[in-house]
Amino acid sequence: MTPPVYGLMAEFESPAELLRATRRAYSDGYRRMDAYSPFPVEHLPEALGVHKDYVNLITLAGGILGGLTAYGLQWWINTIAYPLNIGGRPATASSPGVQYAGI
Amino acid sequence: MAEVREGEIMNVQHGRPAVLLPGHDYGTITDKISGIVFSAHTPIAWWFAFFPALALIGLLGIAATYLFYQGVGIWGIEIPVAWGFAIINFVWWIGIGHAGTLISAILLLLKQSWRNSINRFAEAMTLFAVMCAGMYPIFHLGRPWLAYWLFPYPNTMTVWPQFRSPLVWDVFAVSTYFTISLLFWYTGLVPDLATLRDSARNRWAKMIYGMLALGWRGSARHWKRYESAYLFLAGLATPLVLSVHTVVSFDFSIAILPGWHATIFPPYFVAGAVFSGFAMVLILAIPIRRVYGLQDVITMRHLDNCAKVMLATGLIVAYGYFAEVFFSWYGANPYEKYITWNRAHGPYAAVYWATILCNVAIPQLLWLRKVRFSPVRLFFVSLVVLMGMWFERVMIVVISLHHDFLPSSWGIYIPTRWDWAIFFGTIGFFLAAFLLFIRLLPMISIFEMRHLVRETTEEAKLL
Numbered sequence: 001m002t003p004p005v006y007g008l009m010a011e012f013e014s015p016a017e018l019l020r021a022t023r024r025a026y027s028d029g030y031r032r033m034d035a036y037s038p039f040p041v042e043h044l045p046e047a048l049g050v051h052k053d054y055v056n057l058i059t060l061a062g063g064i065l066g067g068l069t070a071y072g073l074q075w076w077i078n079t080i081a082y083p084l085n086i087g088g089r090p091a092t093a094s095s096p097g098v099q100y101a102g103i
Numbered sequence: 104m105a106e107v108r109e110g111e112i113m114n115v116q117h118g119r120p121a122v123l124l125p126g127h128d129y130g131t132i133t134d135k136i137s138g139i140v141f142s143a144h145t146p147i148a149w150w151f152a153f154f155p156a157l158a159l160i161g162l163l164g165i166a167a168t169y170l171f172y173q174g175v176g177i178w179g180i181e182i183p184v185a186w187g188f189a190i191i192n193f194v195w196w197i198g199i200g201h202a203g204t205l206i207s208a209i210l211l212l213l214k215q216s217w218r219n220s221i222n223r224f225a226e227a228m229t230l231f232a233v234m235c236a237g238m239y240p241i242f243h244l245g246r247p248w249l250a251y252w253l254f255p256y257p258n259t260m261t262v263w264p265q266f267r268s269p270l271v272w273d274v275f276a277v278s279t280y281f282t283i284s285l286l287f288w289y290t291g292l293v294p295d296l297a298t299l300r301d302s303a304r305n306r307w308a309k310m311i312y313g314m315l316a317l318g319w320r321g322s323a324r325h326w327k328r329y330e331s332a333y334l335f336l337a338g339l340a341t342p343l344v345l346s347v348h349t350v351v352s353f354d355f356s357i358a359i360l361p362g363w364h365a366t367i368f369p370p371y372f373v374a375g376a377v378f379s380g381f382a383m384v385l386i387l388a389i390p391i392r393r394v395y396g397l398q399d400v401i402t403m404r405h406l407d408n409c410a411k412v413m414l415a416t417g418l419i420v421a422y423g424y425f426a427e428v429f430f431s432w433y434g435a436n437p438y439e440k441y442i443t444w445n446r447a448h449g450p451y452a453a454v455y456w457a458t459i460l461c462n463v464a465i466p467q468l469l470w471l472r473k474v475r476f477s478p479v480r481l482f483f484v485s486l487v488v489l490m491g492m493w494f495e496r497v498m499i500v501v502i503s504l505h506h507d508f509l510p511s512s513w514g515i516y517i518p519t520r521w522d523w524a525i526f527f528g529t530i531g532f533f534l535a536a537f538l539l540f541i542r543l544l545p546m547i548s549i550f551e552m553r554h555l556v557r558e559t560t561e562e563a564k565l566l
Contacts, residue, residue, distance in 0.1 A: 015557065035323040038129060038298075039553040045327040053324075055331040063339075073255055074266050082263035089267070 015041045022047040120407065122217045123555050124399035132400075132552045136545050137299055139395055141308075145542065148394045153538045159531020166524035167242065175245050177521040184504045184516035189243035191496040192526050194351055195379070196236035196533075197277065198372070198492065200284070201344055202380025203229025207287060208340035211333075216558065217408055219551040220400045224391070224541065225384050226288040231536040232383070233281045235529040240273055242525065269354040276350040280343055287336045293319050294329070294550045345369075348376045355499065361438040362446075362503035365430065371423030378416040378462070379492035381409050382485035389482045391541065400547060403476055410475040413488065417466040420495075424463065438508055450515060451502050454494050461491025 012018040015037065022035055026049055035044055045051075078084070127135075170177055180187040203225040210218040241247045253274045255264050264271045297319035300312040319325060352372035355363040385406065392401040431439040446455040465487045468474045475481060506513045540546065 036321045037323065037326070038133075038321060039294075039550045039557070040326040040330055041323070044323040048323050050324050050327055053328045053331055055328050055335065059332075059335045077255060077263040078266055082261070084265055084267075086265070086267050 015044075019044055019047055120403040121559070122402060122404050123220070123552070123559050124402060125559070127399070127552075127556050128560075129553045129556055132556055133298060133302075133549055135397075135400070136547050136549050136552065137302055139541070140299065140543065140545055141303065146394050148390070149538060149542065152534060156531045156535035156538060159528050160535055162524050163528025163532060166521050166528055170242060170521065170525070171247060175243065177519065179516055179518045179522055181514060181516070183507060183512050183514045184501055186500050186504060187516055188518050188522040188526055189239045190354075191493070191500050192529065193236050193239035193243075194372075194496045194500075195493050196232045196239070196529065197280075197351060198348060198376035198379045199383045199489075200229040200232035200236065200280070200380065201348060201373070201376035202384050203227070203232075204280075204284060204287075204340050204344045205377055205380070206384070207291070208337040209344060211337045212341060216555060217405055219555055220547050221384065221388060221405055221409075222551075223288075223291060223548045224387065224537075224546045226284060226291065227537060227540045227544075227546070228380075228383060228387060229284045230281070230288060231533050231540075232380075233277065233284060234536070235533050237277050237281065238529060240270070240277075269350075269357060272350045273354065276347045280347045283336070283340050283343055287333075287340055290329075290333055290336055291548060292544065293317055294321065295545045295548060297321065298549050299545065344377075345373055348372045355503075360503045360507055361431075361436070362427070362442040362499065365427065367423055367426045367430070371420065371426075374416045374419035374423065375462075375492055375495065378413060378420055379489055381413045381416070382488040382492070385409050385413070385481055385485040386489065387537065389478045389485075391546070393478070397547070400552065406478060406481055407475050410469050410481055410484075413485070414466060414469040417462060417469075417488070421463040424459065441506070442503060445506055446498060446502050449502065449506065451498065451505070454498050455502070458491055458494040458498050461487045462495060465491075 010021065012021060018035060018037065019041060022033075022044060025033060026047060031049060033048060035041075035048055037044065178187055178189070180189075203222075206218050206225045207222045210222075241250045244250055252262075253264055253271060293316060296312050296316035300309055300316050303309045303312055349369040349372065352368035356365055356368040358364060388401055388406065388409070392398050428443055431443040446452070465484060468480075468484055473480075474484065501516050505516055
């Protein structure tokens with residue numbers, strides 16, 4: 001008796017063939033599949049049915065959080081924790097330094 | 104003649120040398136680049152560069168130890184010139200780093216495919232240059248062991264940093280710059296580290312590259328996330344190209360000293376930074392492609408493009424010099440007028456004229472195709488530019504400080520041997536770090552080159 005088929009692997013000569021085969025497999029209803037390539041191949045993730053990644057959302061959240069933290073910390077230090085009178089400038093005047101250390 | 108023997112000028116694409124010379128497929132390009140890392144044979148030229156670099160690191164160690172023991176009095180700094188070499192070299196090194204970020208981030212966003220073979224080592228150059236730069240403000244603190252006081256952290260003294268101080272801006276500008284550059288460089292390395300892991304024979308190499316590769320398998324899902332992450336990092340790094348050196352220029356321009364208090368400073372500093380950075384890229388690329396035989400990957404096209412960027416930014420720098428002279432005349436401020444006169448005729452006139460010669464006059468040679476297409480000539484022009492940019496920082500820092508408003512407080516600054524020891528020591532550190540990088544990691548992005556192979560073969564099919 002033959003063991004049940006766990007999976008199937010195939011190798012392709014060119015990115016175009018890989019892409020064609022992936023599209024064909026997807027349209028035939030296969031979903032649990034992956035494609036490996038030594039460099040990014042355009043449209044391949046879409047052909048596999050991967051449309052979304054969350055990198056952009058994570059970056060945005062990190063950027064907003066980092067920016068608010070950096071500004072908030074400076075504001076708190078300059079006005080509440082340790083106000084310094086530098087030439088009579090308003091205490092909230094912030095530095096033009098690079099304030100985001102995003103991600 | 105070297106330039107004729109290279110014979111690559113012949114390989115022309117739309118009238119210009121190709122980004123990648125033909126004859127490569129995915130396998131050969133991988134073997135060629137990873138072969139440099141895996142080869143048991145280290146080129147003799149590598150050792151010839153590495154040993155002097157190590158000796159210079161030793162010098163740096165001695166000079167830094169004595170500095171920490173004795174204090175900054177061992178340097179030539181004395182009121183009124185309290186800044187001296189530490190700030191000159193800080194600005195010089197951090198400027199050199201800018202080319203790496205420009206190549207990797209801005210040229211990526213502009214889809215310049217020629218960046219692919221030089222971005223990796225330009226980024227490494229950025230990292231090491233920023234490390235060298237970062238040493239100087241700490242050395243200059245007088246009590247370097249208290250450098251962490253610059254960070255905002257809750258402490259028993261209940262003291263917080265002064266965010267309107269340029270010293271604090273520098274801390275954040277440089278540390279942000281370093282973090283982003285490191286992330287960018289490492290993110291770019293991950294797929295290549297996986298390639299090294301897969302082809303390494305040595306057990307330790309397999310393990311180390313494997314751990315660094317973070318389980319990269321080259322799945323389409325990986326690539327998708329990877330590409331967005333890389334693009335975001337590029338987007339985040341792009342403003343840094345402009346902002347870091349702008350903050351550095353603010354260190355000067357927020358002071359009221361004649362020669363510093365100028366609105367031209369940020370663009371003038373950024374252009375100067377890119378100018379010196381590309382000079383350093385060429386100085387590193389030209390010997391590397393010769394020693395490792397990478398002329399088919401780092402082609403004349405790359406050298407030509409770098410030379411053109413150098414020429415363009417050099418002209419902006421020249422405009423900056425012109426604008427300074429013009430404003431000192433047009434502004435009718437006697438002190439500004441004096442500083443211009445003092446630069447050209449005072450005790451440091453030689454520095455000023457050396458700056459003009461190295462940064463304005465000699466780079467005009469880059470208009471000539473004969474110079475841009477000769478690696479040897481290009482190497483010497485780049486060396487001159489790098490020296491010129493160093494002279495420029497001497498001019499800005501020392502000449503403005505040594506004669507300010509009050510003649511009774513004038514003075515003269517002469518660097519001591521310890522100033523020079525630390526300067527050459529950081530050059531040694533930079534070189535040694537860079538040499539280790541090209542020995543241990545792929546200095547050219549392998550997967551981006553594979554992509555380039557595909558693009559060039561497809562172009563060839565279309566023709």
